[in-house]
Amino acid sequence: MKNSLLFFVYMLTLKVAAQNTEQELIQHIHLLEQQEINAILEKDIKTLEEIWDPEFTVNNPYNMIVPDRQAVIDRIKDGVINYSVFTRDAEKTLVYDNMVITMGEEEIVPNSDNPAINRSMKRRYTNIWQNKNGRWVIVARHANQICSE
Structure with a gap:
């Protein structure tokens, strides 16, 4: 009986530790996503x-697949990706062995002198993170604009 109780306490401790580790990872990913947003707004390529x-591959809201990181960076340098506002609400975060998927809603406001373009747009997004060589990086992303009614 005593061994059964000790085993139960041990298993409970392992489960709580695993949950804490998963929550810490989720918090870390959400911080990285905020760093990504800030870098996009500041055009911080580094x-x-x-x-x-x-x-990094993006299925973007303009029905294009952008094939790699450099192509996305070129879009920032060319002013195609240029926002005055960018917010993100991660509604669901899924954790797997060396992969984390975040999904939710984001809002952007293009930074433009054209009032027709310079308006708030809401999008649905999915980011796929992978642990590569001890670092979490985004390997793929999908975003689509939410149609206004």
Whole structure:
């Protein structure tokens, strides 16, 4: 009986430790996502190169697949990706062995002198993170604009 009780306490301790570790990972990923947003707003290419895997692929809201990190960075340098506001609400975070998937809603406001373009847009997004060489990087992303009614 005593051994059964000790085993139960041991298993409960392992489960709580695993939950704490998962919650810490989720918090870490959410912090990295906020760093990504800040880097996009500030056009901080160095930070984006740390967060985005070299083979980072994006299925973007304009029905295009952008094939790698450099192509996305080129879109920032060319002013295609240029926002005055960028917020994100991660509604669901899934944790797997060396992968984390975040899903939710984000809002952007393009930074433009054209009032027709310079309006708030809401999008649904999915980011896929992978642990590569001890670092979490985004390997793929999908975003689509929510149609206004």
